[in-house]
Amino acid sequence: MTPTFPKLTLYRADGSCALVPHMILRELGIPFTDVVMDFSPTTGLLQSVDGTLDFAAYQKIHPSGLVPALRIVENSSGNDDDDAEEGKSIVLTENPAIQMYIASLVPSSPIAGSTLLQRAQVLSWLNFLSGSVHGQGYGALWRPGRYIDVQSFPGSKEAVEAAGRRSIEKYYNMIETRLKDDAGAGGVRYALDDDRGGGDEHQQPTLVDFYLYLFFRWGNKIGIDAMKERFPNFTGIARAVEARESVKVVLAEEKAAFQFASSA
Numbered sequence: 001m002t003p004t005f006p007k008l009t010l011y012r013a014d015g016s017c018a019l020v021p022h023m024i025l026r027e028l029g030i031p032f033t034d035v036v037m038d039f040s041p042t043t044g045l046l047q048s049v050d051g052t053l054d055f056a057a058y059q060k061i062h063p064s065g066l067v068p069a070l071r072i073v074e075n076s077s078g079n080d081d082d083d084a085e086e087g088k089s090i091v092l093t094e095n096p097a098i099q100m101y102i103a104s105l106v107p108s109s110p111i112a113g114s115t116l117l118q119r120a121q122v123l124s125w126l127n128f129l130s131g132s133v134h135g136q137g138y139g140a141l142w143r144p145g146r147y148i149d150v151q152s153f154p155g156s157k158e159a160v161e162a163a164g165r166r167s168i169e170k171y172y173n174m175i176e177t178r179l180k181d182d183a184g185a186g187g188v189r190y191a192l193d194d195d196r197g198g199g200d201e202h203q204q205p206t207l208v209d210f211y212l213y214l215f216f217r218w219g220n221k222i223g224i225d226a227m228k229e230r231f232p233n234f235t236g237i238a239r240a241v242e243a244r245e246s247v248k249v250v251l252a253e254e255k256a257a258f259q260f261a262s263s264a
């Protein structure tokens, strides 16, 4: 029997952090529609590519005007033509929550961790990646105005951007150390791998790996030096994620370049 899923609409922008829920939806084979957003050339704020949502309209969906957002209609038949009464529409924001919700739609999947401890480890990683790496690092580098009124304080833009870049460097070193420490001698294929178990039960990616893949891409984008040499475990995970069929589909949909020649 085909599982019935809530009706889902993902608000996303190509190459943004919404890449992560996009990959997870495809990985789990969950049907959804998407509303593609991009930045207005005049205001620099998000609007929908099809012209139906300007920033003010989008703020009614996501009050901070950011992507991703996931609209969920539970008790939906999933069929737009159906007259059956639909459930209430709820919009979920914040990447970790969206990822966890999507994972919960396929409870048999190990993608959010298979044990309570693994689930907690996944949450620990997601909070770190969202709050520290994205919020503190990339938030400061790409959106210094989130931290200070850059118009009112001369030099503050450059100072906050530099602090963002320093944070990113620091956190990428922490990511590599954490992966190495968790891996034991055998190295990792995925973040929650544990070669001490001797089995292949963790040879499945979790949400963490898809999120790490985003930050590997962004690290290349901002020209972090010698990513592959300095962060071999991080790189190995990114390579394994990119080789997945679901991810190749998503990269084509987002018109995004492959990071590894062998994945294409």
Ligand SMILES: N[C@@H](CCC(=O)N[C@@H](CS)C(=O)NCC(=O)O)C(=O)O
Pocket (backbone or CB within 6 Å): 016, 017, 018, 044, 045, 046, 065, 066, 067, 068, 093, 094, 095, 096, 130, 134, 143
């Ligand atoms: N804490 C939010 C951050 C979302 C976020 O910063 N999204 C970026 C794209 S990667 C965005 O929408 N930026 C638009 C802007 O800053 O105007 C989350 O994790 O979902």
